[in-house]
Amino acid sequence: MITSKFIFTAIILIVTSSVFGQSKRWYSDDQVKQGQHLFQKKCAKCHGVNAEGEPDWRQTDENGEYPPPPLNGLAYARHHTLDQLRQQIQVGSGMAKGEMPAFINKISTTDIDAVIAFFQSKWTDAIYQSWKTRQLVSATKHLNIDEAPKQHPGTYWLKQHLSGAKVTHGKPMKTPVKGIREVKVNNDYVYLSEDGRYAFTGHMIDLSNGSDLTVLNQATETKRLLQTYSIKDMLIYPAQGKERAQLTIFTDTSCSFCRKMHKEIPLLQSEGVSVHFIPYPRRGLDGKGYAELKSIWCSEDPVLALSTYIDERVLPDLRENCKNTGAVDAGYQLGNSLGISGTPLLILENGKRIKGYKTASKIISTMNIPLEDM
Ligand code: HEC
Known part of the structure; x- marks a missing residue:
């Protein structure tokens, strides 16, 4: 991975075309x-x-x-x-x-x-796609520079090079760095030289204030995508008293760190944080997590069913004609379009991500919210 540091001031939002569905794989x-x-x-x-x-x-x-x-x-x-x-x-x-x-x-x-x-073939699309983007660095395929169209040759090459990858359509976005453009490939950002011949991955840091502009881009995109998931399909553990912050967690009950994470929820609630759960079966739609999440999300009182499962490992029976069947599938698709590679994944209100299990106090300190009584 080539890490490049550039001074860069604008934040660019790139809207990708639909990112759902099976991505093309290299094997048959x-x-x-x-x-x-x-x-x-x-x-x-x-x-x-x-x-x-x-x-x-x-x-x-x-x-x-x-x-x-x-x-x-x-x-x-x-x-x-x-x-x-x-x-x-x-x-x-x-x-x-x-x-x-x-x-x-x-x-x-x-x-x-x-x-x-x-x-x-056991990898989810999200994991496969981020692996694919990383292949950029080591790819051995050679492309003929003359074949590229005059307009946006870089995007054309990336598409050819990473066949099956989702490369943002249209023209690469400008960055504050002269001659450097940005495209979204799968769920990562790739930077391109003006002539489109050179591509590099890594983070763009504004050294004047230390902000990581690649992460900010990703956070903006994450916030936008989160809004596509219906709030009715989230399991909500509301803040006690006045709500000071919201936290969204992608969870899979078959993952032990997710269950451990769940034990921190009462503490978060008591500190004024509302926790919104979105189901993400990390092993895909035929794994153990999918079956578990589905019977929880489908139950009459899903919040209770989730808590009961965490505490007692007892699952409700999967109800017939359950109205909520789409919630887990939609969570899986959303997670894939966010490029989730593991659970739990925590998302703060500003769209920033925290990967893996963290204690409530660690999460609260990351949130940087003024908590009078702490
Ligand atoms: C006797 C046990 C054993 C067998 C048989 C075995 N592996 Fe492994 N494999 C390991 C261990 C232990 C490691 C981790 C330590 C290491 O990297 O050497 C490993 C590591 C790997 C890794 C690297 C994974 C990573 O996370 O870095 C790959 C890929 C892999 N094995 C593939 C295979 C494949 C494919 C086969 C069958 C053709 C196979 N292994 C057979 C024990 C085994």
Whole structure:
């Protein structure tokens, strides 16, 4: 990742075309099928049949080695390029602290690609898209500069280069930096030289006041997208007394940090924060989280059902002819268009994001709200 710092003063809002729906992937269904077979034979005993990994993959075991991590998009595999993934499979743990064998002379390169296709098919669109944008840096595909149209060649190239990526239509937006334009690719921002030949990713920082303009752009876009989700579909835990702030949380009850997060809610409420929950099944529409969220959101009293599930792990039965079935699907789509890569995801009123579990006092200090009695 090339991080560039530029002085930049305007905030630009880019409106993208509809970002819902399955994005185009680099592999075919046949590759996934072939990969599934191989994965079960060669990888599943360590990484799990659905590539879910070991639950405690973040910590070394008693021998000081790392257990097999998830490859389903919820761990670090999404930070590696395609070549890095191929290489990891070929050389195995090597010098790293782990027990993964090398597959270099055991599986053909075609089969390695198929295995990757299989575990990437478990990635949600949001995770796949942000992975795709990152490929920009390491892409090896060469394009003919003369093929690009005179108008906005950069956007044209990005589209060709990252086939299947969602590149903002129309012309790239100006930035306060002379000659540097900005386009939204999937859920990230990419900066382009005037002739469109050079692209770089990273954050634009206004050094005069330290503000991160890329994050501000993303926050503005997040706020706009959040408004597309019906407030009626959110589960609301209102502030006690006067409301001083609102917090939106994307949650998945099958995620243990989300359940832990939930225990902080009474504290937030007592400090004047209203908490709005949006369901986000992080494993997609066929995972455990989806079924759980659906039966909670569909129940007669969803707020009670959510709290009961957190405290007692008892789920209401999924009601027939439930009116609220669309809430979880819509939450999933919204989360994908925001590029969520994990839960819980907290969103402040200004659209800024806080990733992962945080204590109530930490959240309140980030909110920067004047709380008389604190
Ligand atoms: C004997 C257990 C074992 C087997 C079999 C195994 N792995 Fe691994 N794998 C691991 C461990 C442990 C790690 C983490 C430590 C490391 O990076 O070496 C790992 C890491 C990885 C990573 C890097 C993930 C990351 O988050 O950086 C990939 C990709 C991967 N394995 C793919 C595969 C594939 C594909 C197969 C089957 C062809 C496979 N593994 C078979 C144990 C195994």
